[in-house]
Amino acid sequence: MKDALTLSEELVKRNEIAEGKVKLVLLVLDGLGDIRHPDNDYKTPLEEADCPNLDELASRSALGRIIPVDYGITPGSGPAHLGLFGYDPREVEIGRGVLEVVGMGMELRPADVAARANFCTVKDGKVVDRRAGRPATEVAAEKARLLQTAIPKIDDVELIIEPGKGHRFGIIFRGPGLAGGVTDTDPHENGEPVHQAEAELPEARKTADIVNRFVKKAGEVLAGGEPINAILTRGVSGPPDIPGLPDRYGLRCAAIATYPMYRGLAQLVGMKLLETGQSVEEEFQTYLDNVDGYDYFFIHYKPTDEAGEDGAHERKVQAIETLDRALGMVLENEPDVLVVTGDHSTPCPMKLHSWHPVPLLLHSPRCGADGRPHFTEQECNCGSLGIFLAKNLLPLMLANGGLLDKLGA
Amino acid sequence: MKDALTLSEELVKRNEIAEGKVKLVLLVLDGLGDIRHPDNDYKTPLEEADCPNLDELASRSALGRIIPVDYGITPGSGPAHLGLFGYDPREVEIGRGVLEVVGMGMELRPADVAARANFCTVKDGKVVDRRAGRPATEVAAEKARLLQTAIPKIDDVELIIEPGKGHRFGIIFRGPGLAGGVTDTDPHENGEPVHQAEAELPEARKTADIVNRFVKKAGEVLAGGEPINAILTRGVSGPPDIPGLPDRYGLRCAAIATYPMYRGLAQLVGMKLLETGQSVEEEFQTYLDNVDGYDYFFIHYKPTDEAGEDGAHERKVQAIETLDRALGMVLENEPDVLVVTGDHSTPCPMKLHSWHPVPLLLHSPRCGADGRPHFTEQECNCGSLGIFLAKNLLPLMLANGGLLDKLGA
DSSP: OOOHHHHHHHHHHHHHTTTOOOOEEEEEEETTBOOGGGGGGGGHHHHHOHHHHHHHHHHHHEEEEESOOOOOOOOOOHHHHHTTTTTTTTTTOHHHHHHHHHHHTTOOOOTTTEEEEEEEEEEETEEETTTOOOOOHHHHHHHHHHHHHOSSTTEEEEEEEEOOOOEEEEEEETTTTTTTOOOOOOOOSSTTTTOOOOSSSSGGGHHHOOOOOOHHHHHHHHHHHHHHEEEEEEEEEEEOOOOOHHHHHHEEEEEESSSHHHHHHHHTTTTTEEOSSSHHHHHHHHHHHHGGGGGGEEEEEEEHHHHHHHTTTTHHHHHHHHHHHHHHHHHHHSSEEEEEEEEOOOOOTTTTTOOOOEEEEEOTTTTTOOSSSOHHHHHTTEEEEEEEEEEGGGHHHHHHHBBOOOOOO | OOOOOHHHHHHHHHHHHHTTOEEEEEEEEEBBBOOOOOGGGGHHHHHOOOOOOHHHHHHTTTTEEHHHHHHOOOOOOOHHHHHHTOTTTTTTOOOOHHHHHHHHTOOTTTTTEEEEEEEEEEEEEEHHHHHHHOOOHHHHHHHHHHHOOOOOOOOEEEEEEEEOTTEEEEEEEEEEOOOOOOOOOSSSTTSSOOOOOOOGGOOOOOOOOHHHHHHHHHHHHHHOOOOOOOEEEEEEOOOOOOOOOHHHOOOOOEOOOOHHHHHHHHHHHTTOOOOOOOOSHHHHHHHHHHHGOOOOEEEOOOOHHHHHTTTTTHHHHHHHHHHHHHHHHHHHOOEEEEEESSSBOOTTTTTTOOSHHHHHHHHHHHHHHOOOSSOOOOHHHTTTTTOOOOOOOGHHHHHHHTTOOOOOO
């Protein structure tokens, strides 16, 4: 059955988008949503924050709440952003290896295959410590560089190795004929031998072979360096096989984000990464500097989520207020469609991502004005957009930009 | 495509459920929802009732409204409860025979086949009265007992016959190789001969044969007893082939209900029936007495629906107030997740089940507090849960109990 995404792909006015006059901005305050709770005296950070810009905007905007994936489902960053970007996160799966390397800021290409990897300790043919005694990051990084130098290539497959935190590192396999769908060499418990990678699909046979040979060679390179004397691989996967936003809608998309994970996710759906600074003012300046070159901007703001994960209510309030003050820069040069929302809720009382619907504000010349005085969870409950799945946001943004034709006559 | 039900089955924390520390309670006020109408001076029973317990709970809970099946669809008790129990009532069909015997309190086992049956009058090979002159219940019951004694078994198939109201009775066929999917012997109009039951599927051939032989034998047993001298069967069906809640989620489920229909429905999804009394206080006491033995409790309260069906507005108000007073027993020993809702609306001005969304209150340490002062239809319209399909309730309850893992990273 056709959903709003399929219909919007059919109805999108590609010619009008090609003129480059309509600007859509998705501003994501990571982990924005929160809950009233005894711990915060029944007041969410959005309710407590002093937000003159957001409040003024709210009164002449359409409000609602978005469900990141589905009822009761708490999303990781991957599924949560896919929904906002106009994909159904219930249909698109991003492999763990892909998320890992993308989160490390490694550049993943369409035919690549990625893996998460651990340094480990092997003795008498068995894994005795899957994390090699949890080495310091710099110690493990040295070993990762050693592997990269010693094993740059296996047959026609190039290896790209990047150190991560502690015992972890990321690998990209780049070459012809590779595919995801290979079992883990990590036995997932100590006392077991390193497993052989096996192809779950015929097209992954070459990948399984390369992975097994890499694991073996790495053991030879690392031999004698206890506790780090072997490696384990997990989550071998290729990038999701999904068409990018430029293909689907003709949108030239740009991502402004400071964290590798969100930059990587944006790249997977065809967004161009813009260089930017660490502050939200710098991110907004990057938007202003590049506004002529793109149709759709994803701007990511991380501090709200970090505060939520730490259970730091006051810090989340401040993070929202900081953003509100900076928002004036965007409002002075108001885009045609401006969405302010989060990818998911990270309630401070929970210190975790959650399933709670995320407050959403959508402003455009066509949005209608709900007249709610504040941008808060409770005001958004009563907005004209209702409570709906995140995957429907992009069609709404396009409609508000005047970029969708009528269905039928 | 995966929906919240499929995803929640994948993400459920079975180990945590197995520890038995998290208690989920679904309290169903049958037919709770109502409508503002000139007949009730535009005040629903929930709005008129004095409910200190529910109001206090509402202010620190999440509110919303549930659509039992789909927009505009009025459900019977079967589909309405299936939705609340975490099934999509648009996908699961409960045969009429099954509903009949379950509603009569007969114990149906997985491989059984059930049928609704009528006593009727046959003359010269044709049905002249499909209801045999609408006999008194006790007269027909006598004939049902006669049949049970005369025909306890056909080949290896045991027959269990239970009298119902007036001309009706229920039959369970129990034995190897039976299946639903058999046409009615009831011609559905007078003046026609009794039809032959035919198998709609190859696996139902034996059932069709047994049904035909039973109808023939019954005619012989009843011969000469006009107006009751034959029988007709309808809705021959087996229990729905659905996995129970214990299989799907590892939940140990208990049902506390006084009416056979709801006890039967609960049993079809794997709930254990607890013995209880007729009053709501006795039902709540049964919950308190058994709280340690189960993870999920379905507590059913019938008087709200009865009042609605009778159009008795004041009686519905009182039924709600009676429940509210007793609710203190549950709140003193607050479960981790408490849901108060209905299976459907039964508006007094309509004297019928209806499609109107049902008010819903969900309380847990993670629910957030919508801060609405009352538990009424109108306040629920502005709650953070929105208006959503009943099938999404169970995933929400599990999430609120901390029993679902995150999707993706």
